[in-house]
């Protein structure tokens with residue numbers, strides 16, 4: 001089974017630049033690349049910060065762009081999104097009974113959970129008691145099936161002080177809930193704008209760069225808060241005994257020349 005993970009588009013009003021780049025153009029090219037090479041994927045997960053400031057025009061642009069995108073998509077909220085803005089453009093986005101943008105998707109390979117960690121605006125993440133109650137139910141409902149979790153904010157620090165200040169707050173409460181399930185195979189997250197692998201309490205976790213701008217590993221190496229390191233999307237290959245995550249810097253397909 002193949003799925004695609006892509007994150008942190010930070011779309012603004014169409015035509016407006018952001019941090020020296022065109023977020024619509026960069027996302028458009030990433031989506032075209034996915035459509036060309038991975039139309040056989042089962043689905044694509046977009047793990048939040050779809051917009052930079054919840055602009056309805058940005059959500060409308062994304063809705064229009066996805067009309068021609070061949071994969072089923074699961075849209076999530078990040079700290080730069082607004083629930084109302086996302087749901088106005090995508091009224092069919094999965095929601096729990098309290099209106100949080102979180103849902104479960106069952107496949108032959110197990111259960112995929114898409115969590116809503118939005119506290120906002122532009123802040124650390126939150127996973128309140130009501131959301132934890134839904135997750136407790138979803139994990140119990142999965143029984144002993146494998147579970148893959150997608151969430152915008154990581155529940156741990158990743159060694160980036162700039163982002164660690166705004167990780168998921170109250171991580172112990174979140175940890176307590178997921179520790180009730182013994183078959184969590186992987187946690188995918190966004191937010192940190194970098195490709196990283198973390199083994200957290202025995203659970204493999206991966207993050208991705210955004211499609212527009214990145215958070216430098218060392219701020220002094222760039223001289224600013226953000227950089228224009230290459231965007232990547234994740235190609236996730238799931239088998240009964242392994243999960244492979246490829247990080248594809250898709251905007252540079254320059255062939256290497258023999259010399």
Ligand SMILES: [Fe+2]
Pocket residue numbers: 008010049078080191192193210
């Ligand atoms: Fe972001």
